């Protein structure tokens with residue numbers, strides 16, 4: 001089935017680091033309005049805004065304290081309405097981040113819940129009594145770890161209970177088995193859809209249901225003694241009932257797009273339970289299997305670690321998902337979001353081959369099957385901040401990890417690890433120009449600006465026909481060209497030379513045509529044999545690429561899109 005959201009190109013914006021219109025060092029909704037023309041010129045048309053509801057910002061807005069108001073740091077309801085109007089006036093669409101799994105501990109529901117066991121809101125959250133250990137020490141109800149270090153439980157003195165919090169102490173999990181809570185959340189979803197937005201990205205969608213027998217996990221513990229067993233609160237059967245209810249009573253009432261975050265560990269089969277076109281409650285899910293294919297995250301704290309991309313594993317991961325979804329569902333494809341380091345630092349070479357590797361990565365992504373999502377700054381090849389110091393890291397995940405490791409691991413190793421892996425890398429202010437503060441703000445921003453903005457910025461790249469920004473623009477123009485759109489959106493996808501250790505190559509095919517996208521993921525030349533037939537180069541990230549039948553040698557990070565065969569020529 002053809003739909004607008006399959007044909008769209010997504011672009012994720014983190015409002016607080018995108019553009020500061022009122023000179024307070026924090027990006028805001030009016031700032032986004034100011035940049036819509038540039039985004040339109042680039043060719044993206046489905047904006048996903050990171051969380052904009054009122055929040056104490058313990059986790060960059062994923063800790064919501066009021067679901068019905070705009071965070072005053074970012075603007076007002078009128079600003080949002082203006083943004084929606086301006087987006088729609090340009091033929092673009094906009095979706096908001098909806099956090100259903102947890103609230104902030106500052107939310108009035110939790111404030112009441114934590115004081116009074118008889119308050120109705122107490123049962124909006126998940127409480128259990130603690131246990132006593134072998135030596136009389138107090139223990140949480142289970143041995144589960146949380147995603148952000150430490151136990152998944154936090155003690156609440158007023159009621160002498162623990163509440164579940166699978167992310168941070170400041171983000172208590174909601175009890176979706178309570179019908180009154182579900183009513184509240186459905187009303188909140190409707191409230192925002194009534195403002196005229198085009199859908200939601202649903203945060204942590206996989207975790208709404210928990211195993212409610214509250215048993216210890218038998219899996220081995222981590223260094224702190226907690227067990228990172230996500231199966232206790234991921235993809236559980238009750239969750240699909242909750243999502244179906246949302247679909248029946250809310251999502252089915254309009255032509256919106258609903259995209260769930262379904263994280264690592266979910267199989268294709270599990271993902272289909274969310275997005276099967278016949279039976280799923282959602283339209284797409286973000287999966288993460290491809291995100292750490294250079295092993296950099298697992299490398300943990302080894303200073304000597306040299307990350308190496310396993311190109312074969314990376315492309316097979318994409319293929320596994322794209323092929324697994326192709327008959328019955330649809331996939332968003334992306335390199336990174338606000339939870340990952342910058343992609344050019346991760347899979348490219350930000351120094352010697354910055355332009356080549358960034359354009360190669362974008363060409364590879366943007367011609368794949370699925371709805372591509374760019375992350376703000378990716379279009380200019382923004383990089384990790386290689387000069388950040390320990391005190392520059394703000395992210396709650398980093399801070400928790402730092403607290404648990406400091407003293408046991410030396411600071412140099414910690415710093416090296418966070419510079420390569422931390423979420424702060426993707427959360428530095430957007431680099432608009434070489435003006436002070438990268439043109440993001442007129443005052444010192446709350447988040448550190450990556451000093452390479454002098455070299456890497458939107459203004460310079462828009463003026464340079466060979467820049468990354470221009471190449472992204474060209475690639476999107478090709479994807480959206482009416483002559484090619486059906487092939488690049490709906491055409492089939494198959495790897496070419498799947499075992500080639502350097503090349504990520506795939507074939508897009510419709511009834512009439514076949515295009516090969518061939519990318520060299522390395523700084524060494526890579527060879528490929530092209531078919532003995534007429535070829536036409538549709539796009540390349542080197543100015544003088546000339547693919548020909550027979551053996552071809554791709555230069556460092558070179559990427560080609562080649563029409564194979566003469567058929568198209570006869571059109």
Ligand code: NOJ
Nearest residue numbers: 059062167203204338339
């Ligand atoms: C997933 C979001 O992408 C991440 O940034 C956040 O910290 C967690 N969910 C908790 O909301």
